[in-house]
Amino acid sequence: xxxxxxxxxxxxxxxxxxxxxxxxxxxxxxxxxxxxxxxxxxxxxxxxxxxxxxxxxxxxxxxxxxxxxxxxxxxxxxxxxxxxxxxxxxxxxxxxxxxxxxxxxxxxxxxxxxxxxxxxxxxxxxxxxxxxxxxxxxxxxxxxxxxxxxxxxxxxxxxxxxxxxxxxxxxxxxxxxxxxxxxxxxxxxxxxxxxxxxxxxxxxxxxxxxxxxxxxx
Numbered sequence: 001x002x003x004x005x006x007x008x009x010x011x012x013x014x015x016x017x018x019x020x021x022x023x024x025x026x027x028x029x030x031x032x033x034x035x036x037x038x039x040x041x042x043x044x045x046x047x048x049x050x051x052x053x054x055x056x057x058x059x060x061x062x063x064x065x066x067x068x069x070x071x072x073x074x075x076x077x078x079x080x081x082x083x084x085x086x087x088x089x090x091x092x093x094x095x096x097x098x099x100x101x102x103x104x105x106x107x108x109x110x111x112x113x114x115x116x117x118x119x120x121x122x123x124x125x126x127x128x129x130x131x132x133x134x135x136x137x138x139x140x141x142x143x144x145x146x147x148x149x150x151x152x153x154x155x156x157x158x159x160x161x162x163x164x165x166x167x168x169x170x171x172x173x174x175x176x177x178x179x180x181x182x183x184x185x186x187x188x189x190x191x192x193x194x195x196x197x198x199x200x201x202x203x204x205x206x207x208x209x210x211x212x213x214x215x216x217x
């Protein structure tokens with residue numbers, strides 16, 4: 001589950017080591033292992049980079065909040081899913097620079113950028129998030145580094161040939177835990193041979209909780 005509210009507790013180096021070790025075990029194209037991770041905690045340089053990311057996060061969310069209608073329709077009802085998501089995002093961007101740890105997932109390129117190169121980065125990011133969950137932490141992937149890429153390259157001394165693929169904020173979940181995950185039923189997203197036709201085995205375990213997302217079906 002994406003976690004966007006964090007306790008202020010710093011992450012011990014032993015836990016960072018465990019999470020990043022898991023990330024480095026991920027598969028990559030041709031086993032080149034080109035993924036690289038810049039880990040930002042509490043140094044002056046890290047704080048400067050997190051402030052840059054926080055600034056672009058607030059600007060990006062302000063635009064998206066209006067463009068996607070978070071302030072209209074059911075978004076005007078405090079208890080609605082849309083309003084709750086907006087409140088979570090408001091808190092997230094307002095406090096992004098306070099996240100105990102932010103990881104920039106990068107790629108050491110061996111050729112010009114391609115649309116497939118993320119396949120050598122995102123499996124490692126998923127490993128990172130899974131390891132974080134096991135250790136009691138949570139995180140979320142964002143793409144906000146794209147809005148301040150040149151500034152980040154300068155502050156963090158990242159060479160031009162290195163691709164910046166995503167930003168992952170990490171910390172202990174505020175509120176005591178991760179909470180239940182709710183997703184669409186398997187029959188809506190798993191098809192067998194024919195698009196839109198779920199196989200008989202695509203059945204969720206008893207007690208699974210569901211939620212809708214995207215346009216109404």
